[in-house]
Amino acid sequence: MRGEDLLRRIGRELTQAWVILVQDARTYYLSTPMIMWGLLMPFFLFLPSLMQEEMTLQKAMPSLLAMITFLSASSTGPVILPLERRAGTYDRLLAAPVSLVTVLLGKSLVGVVFCLAVSVISVAVGLIFFDVHIARPGLLVAGVFMSSLAFSALGILFVSGSAQSPGRVMMPTMLLRWPLLFISGVFIPRDRMAPWLRALSYLSPLTYAQDVLTHAVLGSVRQVTEIIKPCGRVIEDYLLVMAGVHNPLLDLAILLCLVVLFFLPALRLHHRSQRLGY
């Protein structure tokens, strides 16, 4: 393909991803499963955290935003794609001159925009009614964007099978998502976790989202040495390698890597599903 043709093709595919995004936003944002899994669930899970003694919305805001990005974004694909498969509209997309990458990118961006919208509303309510202060607004936008993109890609990975009902995807994926919520510092701050659990938290994508959003809202920098002291030698070595995770830019870089890490296998599995005729 010539350079000019390639550029035209890329432009065309990006336009098509935008068309899919707008269409899905109009069709699914107000659908019952989307409101249930993407909106009510994070807020209801957040309420108990807010009820803790000495907890303020300022302190809890990073956790709320992390839960919104995690639960909402990772629910978008599992809600939309099974509904589209059942209605046959997914076939309509696949039969159009649109690449599978563009289709899945469009579907991922639906989750990103949903999370951005819900986060903006949450932050606006915090700023206006609860005197919440955002330390680094630019980092907050970048953090919400990258987190929701990573978790949207995770949602697309979840739904790479043949399920034709959102419930059949959401239920099994909750088995994975619940433990991630508990080990990522969303409910319990990581510095209060047992060393082995703290070490485990580094395997959770949500840890990096929580961390960057904490930086963005509270502006604090945590001391890694305090965390790794009680750990064994092997884990300590591992954590030293990962020590920079408390730099918000590294959090963003890890989230970007996670986007690729989730999206590429998702693409491969969706292609396999298509080949097998799911």
Next chain:
Amino acid sequence: MNDDCAIRASNLTKVYGDLVAVDHIDIEVHTGEIFGFLGPNGSGKTTTVRMLTTLLEPTEGTALINGYDVCRQRYQVKQQFGLVPEESNVYTALSTWDNLMYTARLYCMPRGERERRACELLALFALEDKRDVKVQFLSKGMRRRLTVAMALIHRPPVLFLDEPLIGLDVHCAQLIKAQIRQLNAEGTTIFVTTHQIEVANQLCDQVAIMDLGRIAAVDRPERLKRAFQSVQSVEVALDGQETDQHEGLKALPGVTEVLKQGDKVRLYTADPSAVIEEVVGYARSQGLHVLSLNTLGPSLEDAFLAITGQPMAAAQARFHREACRECPMRDTCDRG
């Protein structure tokens, strides 16, 4: 091979586990032709269409749409066709107009052109007054018309229609058939799958009959019909005190088989006009009134029987048994 082929498949095969859904079929559809793909449920028609429209990768074989390979040039292939699947796949939460606009945007049509084309299609399919109505409030026939309109928005040179008339009322079916003819007259190549032989008979230039994933016969409809002239029949409804009309009718000259269908009796024959005279004579001699008397052409069931040597119901049952054997839910399934 002819160079004017819009669709050409050679050795096209799809295998699911042990089940061969499509078994090394060859198809040639000439540009500007209406090609009918006939067969019972489970014979492999939809699987073939899905392979030809890039929705399913063939296990073996190749297919070209307007010269583009469905496996290696998917992007170019997708620009060549419009697809009307068996189920109307429209966005029920959107209006008729928005469905058309969305499809046009997916094909990157410029704004002015897509609006002009959408208006044209709304008029063509008598949906103008439903333009701003959400699709969830449209009837099945209207949704079907909209599905066809959406497939035509980008003026594709090839149109695939999978059971386009299934479940539609007569008026709607006539409208869609008229549009298919009109499109074809304007140069669109049409590939239509159906299990209704009459649809193929009325529309198609050429027909292929599928049986368990294989093409059992390909020919012009009239030639195929000639192959099973012996399965024509006369359907008669008699009113009277006769307790055993069945035996009396079976004994009539020229009748090869008798089948009771509700309050009617179907008499199979190679010579319907002679049998009609015999039936009228029989009714008069027995003091019976003829309530209705019709000659019937061969059904797909009859055609299928004549060409493959087995009833269509048996073929369908065999397909379902094999499909169930492959199904991962066979142990918990209550379909028997």
